[in-house]
Amino acid sequence: MTNDHSLRTYDSMLGLLSSEDNPTPLVRLNHVVPHQHTIFLAKLEWYNPFGAIKDRVAANLIDDAQQRNALAPGQQLVEATSGNTGLGLAMIGNARGYPLQTPLSQAIPLEKRTVLRFFGADVVELDDSLCPAPGAPEGAIARARDTAKSNPDFVHLDQYVNEANPGAHYRTTGPEIWKQTGGKVTHLVAGLGTCGTITGTGRFLKERQSDIQVLGVCPEEGHDIPGVRSQRQLQQTQLYRPDAYDAEVEIGNRAAYDLCWRLNREECIIAGPSSGMALAGAIKLVPDEAGLLAVVIFPDNIFKYASSVLRHFPQLVPTSGPGSNQGESSAPSHAETLLAQLMENLKNPYDSVRVKDLNDELSQSPPPLLLDIRSAEMFAELHIPGSLNIPELELSARATELPQDRDAPIVTLCNIGKFSKRASLLLKSQGYRHVRTAKGGLNEWVRKGFAVTSLPTGPPGE
Ligand SMILES: Cc1ncc(COP(=O)(O)O)c(C=O)c1O
8 A cells, every 4th residue: 555645545544644745625716706807726624634724733743743852652742722733633643642632612612522532532621712822821721731841741732832833834735835826826815823824834935936925814803713813812822923924804703604604505615614714804805816816725624513503504403393303302492492592692792893894784785783872862963874773771672673583683883882792792692693893883983984974953942
């Protein structure tokens, strides 16, 4: 047996790890990208042997530690991970004889935690944010570091600071893209997590051709996209090197999940949520010009994300009839499912929208309901045309003025974007699933020069 990729026979699963001679596929996007001229190619990273882009990193972290004599036979790995690095490390660890312990957040999808255990990892669940935050004393990273410090049987490879993380992409992802596109790539677009992908791949490509644009995409604060980090979370990541990137853009949950849905249905690409996010960013950042060739990294596929999908597409939750849970005593009842959905809905109370995007959305048909929760006096003085005024304290009493459809998109607005967050939370607790808050409120809207109006006042003296 050989690792001859044209024969598709391999000495072991590790032979499937991607490299310049055995790259993950690049597939052209033909339907979901509005551009007429620029070619968009998706790099499908679930073609790695354990299902994600992180297999490259896991292999390189272990290789590098062995070469530095920092990992000896009989030692165990301990690594904080939002899932995919853990899956890769667990399997490569199995193949090489290094068992894995992984402390991780309970917010990581159950599918990932279960599969990690299925692969043989010792999963230590912590009450943490969606992605482990370096420096947070209770966080998964601190736990991994402490374990390795206090017990010499454990080695902490630390993907958040280890240069072998971007090094994996410098050695493999970058050369693959260069070779597969015959050096014609003009834009690289990647989601930002540990930033190993963008930093390593970007460095390789810019060394080949310094004009190549390296573009990063991150989620909004309070996001629900596993594997990637908001601007605030990125500040804590040493491998985040914004000076080395040409531009960055922030993408909201809704845009990411909607594009993920379209990728699956229209392109027949089984991409996961962070792929939708990366492509949404690419569409915003890459111009439409003949000769441009954008490569967008799609880190993993949709199969790990059933629970996220149900949160963002509640219409997929079976409610009654064949296939639903009714009548099965051990399965949750319809009411329990709704309650679970409601609780999930409350987990991300602070989705927000930038005023620029809000302005665009308001000109679309149908626009979201813009709910101004300031006092009637403030509203009369100045407000955004078309907005509905229900002061925050009257929201419950005037519930009948709100849409009956709990899927209706609603954007809450106050002067600075603070009280509207509280109103969003109230609406979410009432079951509204698509509530966002206008970032910076009316003040930001006015600063940006968007249209405002006031209510006509009566004649003087009235
Ligand atoms: C699903 C998913 N998307 C995106 C990323 C981001 O990659 P990186 O950590 O190299 O920035 C990751 C990393 O874990 C991931 O798992």
